[in-house]
Amino acid sequence: MRATGWMDGIRRSSQRARVHHYFAWSLYSFALAEAVLIVALLGRAPGDSVWWVLVLLCAALLAHIVLGVLLTRAGLRHYVGGLDRPDRLLVAFCAVTGVVGALAAVGVPAGALPDEGLAVATYVAIYFAGPVMLVLPFGRACALAAAPVPVCSAALFVNGAPAAQHAVVLGTVTGAIALFALTYRASGWTLRVVHRLDEARETEARLAVAEERLRFGRDLHDVLGRNLSVIALKSELAAQLLTRDTAAASGQMAEVQRIARDSQREIRDVVRGYRQADLHTELVGARGVLQAAGIVCAIEELEESSRIGDFGGGAPGSAGPLPAPVQSALGWVVREGTTNVLRHAAAGRCTVRLHRTAEGEAVLEMENDGVPAAEPADGPEPADGGGGTGLAGLRERVVALGGSLSAGRAGGGTFRLVARVPVRAAE
Numbered sequence: 001m002r003a004t005g006w007m008d009g010i011r012r013s014s015q016r017a018r019v020h021h022y023f024a025w026s027l028y029s030f031a032l033a034e035a036v037l038i039v040a041l042l043g044r045a046p047g048d049s050v051w052w053v054l055v056l057l058c059a060a061l062l063a064h065i066v067l068g069v070l071l072t073r074a075g076l077r078h079y080v081g082g083l084d085r086p087d088r089l090l091v092a093f094c095a096v097t098g099v100v101g102a103l104a105a106v107g108v109p110a111g112a113l114p115d116e117g118l119a120v121a122t123y124v125a126i127y128f129a130g131p132v133m134l135v136l137p138f139g140r141a142c143a144l145a146a147a148p149v150p151v152c153s154a155a156l157f158v159n160g161a162p163a164a165q166h167a168v169v170l171g172t173v174t175g176a177i178a179l180f181a182l183t184y185r186a187s188g189w190t191l192r193v194v195h196r197l198d199e200a201r202e203t204e205a206r207l208a209v210a211e212e213r214l215r216f217g218r219d220l221h222d223v224l225g226r227n228l229s230v231i232a233l234k235s236e237l238a239a240q241l242l243t244r245d246t247a248a249a250s251g252q253m254a255e256v257q258r259i260a261r262d263s264q265r266e267i268r269d270v271v272r273g274y275r276q277a278d279l280h281t282e283l284v285g286a287r288g289v290l291q292a293a294g295i296v297c298a299i300e301e302l303e304e305s306s307r308i309g310d311f312g313g314g315a316p317g318s319a320g321p322l323p324a325p326v327q328s329a330l331g332w333v334v335r336e337g338t339t340n341v342l343r344h345a346a347a348g349r350c351t352v353r354l355h356r357t358a359e360g361e362a363v364l365e366m367e368n369d370g371v372p373a374a375e376p377a378d379g380p381e382p383a384d385g386g387g388g389t390g391l392a393g394l395r396e397r398v399v400a401l402g403g404s405l406s407a408g409r410a411g412g413g414t415f416r417l418v419a420r421v422p423v424r425a426a427e
Contacts, residue, residue, distance in 0.1 A: 016198040023187045024076055030127055030180070031068045034061055037120055057103040057120070064100055064124065067093045068131055072184075075134025079188035080195045085135050094144075097128045101151060122169060125152055126176040130184040138185075145181050149174055218393035220267070222332055225390060226339040227263040230289050231256050233342065279322065282331040283352065286338040293342060295368075296349040322362055326421045329397045330354075330364045333405070333419040336390045337366040345415060346370040360424045361403070366417040371409060394419070 071093050074086035104121035125148030133141045152173055153166070238252035283299055290297040322330075334352065341347050347370035354364050395405045403421035410416040 014198070016194055019194045020076070020080075020191060023191050024073065027072050027076075027130065027184060027187060028069055030130060031065050031072070033123070034065045034068070034127065037061065037123060053103060057100065060096060060100045060103055061120070061124075064093075064096045067096055068127065071131040072134065075131055075184075076188060076191060079134055080192050090132070090135055093128075093131060097124055097148070100124045101148070121152065122173055125149070125173055126180055129177040130180040133181045133184045134188050141185075142181070145177055149177065218396070221390055222335055222393060223266045224263060226289070226335055226342070227259050227266075229339055229342040230292075231259055231263075233293055234259070279327040279331040279334070282334040283354075286334050286352070289338060290341065290347075290350050295341065295347050297352070298349070299352045300354070323423065325401055326362050326423055329401055329403070329421055330362065330419060332397055333364055333394055333417065334366070336394050337417045339390065340417075341366075341368045356423065357420075360422060362421045362423050364419045367410060367414055369412075369414050371413050371415045 067089065071086060071089045074089055078085055101121050101124060104124070128148055129145035132145050135141075136144065149170065153170055234252045234256045238249040238256070241249035241252065287297040287299060338350075341350055345368055347368040350366065350368040352364070352366050354362070356362055391405070391407055398405045398419050398421060401421050403419065405417075405419050407417045408415070
């Protein structure tokens with residue numbers, strides 16, 4: 001049952017946790033090789049061995065195994081940024097490594113370890129380089145990992161090893177230290193990359209959620225802004241007409257009811273994420289709303305017979321239906337521009353111009369008069385109130401298609417909103 005639960009835990013764990021366990025247990029396996037050395041040491045020791053050397057060496061090897069595993073575990077956590085550098089474990093590991101090497105060096109001339117002592121000292125020197133590479137900067141780690149090489153050389157010289165054996169052992173130790181150091185360092189680096197990728201994936205998911213929230217808020221602002229302005233306007237008109245013309249007031253309230261129902265439907269569409277503004281519908285709606293508010297609205301260079309906005313005015317052969325993304329973006333510009341005219345300007349006229357340029361851009365201009373004289377000379381950039389939320393949302397939509405949006409005073413008490421969207425890029 002425990003084995004089954006352990007396997008289920010692995011299957012339910014994240015990919016990052018699986019990779020972490022894989023690398024950790026792969027590196028722990030090198031420590032298990034020391035346990036094999038202990039068994040071989042006890043099994044092959046001569047009968048006349050100095051027993052106290054064997055006991056002390058086995059105890060030191062056991063401590064070395066435990067410290068090696070603990071230092072590797074702490075080093076992996078340190079390498080991925082989850083733990084401070086384990087200095088105390090590193091000091092203890094270095095000290096025990098020196099004790100093992102000293103006992104092995106003593107055991108060879110004492111006759112307790114004629115061959116096994118050299119093997120133990122060699123492997124301990126090699127394994128020492130691995131955990132060290134996980135807890136120190138690269139330069140200091142290389143210097144400390146290479147420290148056993150001159151120690152082994154001195155031990156071989158003191159014990160009178162032949163020159164050939166001396167060269168073979170030193171070459172083996174040096175090469176194996178480099179291999180262990182590279183293996184541990186590469187494992188830690190790979191684990192760090194996996195952790196960073198997993199964190200980046202989580203950040204991407206959080207950003208996607210935040211972007212969706214911004215989109216939802218922007219769409220709600222764009223959908224409700226104009227409709228609520230129209231409802232307020234018509235309600236005020238109905239209140240004024242109530243004492244003079246009851247039938248006209250009733251008609252205005254019926255229009256308010258229709259707009260409120262349309263707003264409910266549009267909000268449902270926004271929630272579903274399916275709503276796309278239609279340019280022709282928005283232009284016709286803007287003209288109707290502005291004229292109802294007593295504002296003369298003129299729409300220039302637009303083919304009224306085409307629902308998807310066929311129009312000319314550009315280079316020869318440039319006329320044709322606008323792509324759906326361009327229509328949607330320009331439709332939102334018309335909607336927000338109409339809302340701003342109703343809210344922030346005492347306008348008497350509003351002109352909407354739609355045309356294509358020779359460079360293949362669809363250009364929509366909305367110009368109205370009635371800009372308050374108190375506005376700064378550079379134009380009321382946040383013309384939608386609230387710090388320019390509406391224009392900021394429009395700019396996001398237009399820039400997403402490679403276009404641009406500008407808004408500001410055009411002189412003579414007028415305000416101009418211009419959106420440019422490249423048609424070919426959208427296609």
